[in-house]
Amino acid sequence: MTDQTAPQPAEWIDGHPQLESIAAAVWERCERHDSGLVIDDPRSIAVAALAAVLPAPTDRAAVLREAADVADGLEAPKVATFLRGMAVQAEPRRMADEAQQDGARP
Incomplete structure (x- = not known):
């Protein structure tokens, strides 16, 4: 920018x-x-x-998958266990799959 x-x-x-x-x-x-x-x-x-x-539009699916990967990579055991119980990684991946099916709209 x-x-x-x-x-x-x-x-x-x-x-x-x-x-x-x-x-x-x-x-x-x-x-x-x-x-x-x-x-x-x-x-x-x-x-x-x-x-x-303006910056180029971002691929929504890629952003959501990256968020899920970050949640996967949390190293604090208590935090990671808590987040896994909340399915924090699964929801962004589900949303990424939907975005990709919808044509990866920004």
Whole structure:
């Protein structure tokens, strides 16, 4: 994610990673004139720009399986025994299986 304390560019900077990502996303997703000028609705341009700088969606099933693995790996015997009795590992795995069947939606 972008450092919110860093000064925001007021003009184009060649090689600036966020600016390059935004420009590429706008170019790819938005309507252009034959001259290369982007002529899309400003809202569409904003959506393309936002998508370029947000982190990629996470695979819900993978996150749930990782949570179950963490619960499996707890080393304190009393805590691990308590959690196993609550089926803490089983529930995230069940939810992960459901998420995968639903198309692994984020």
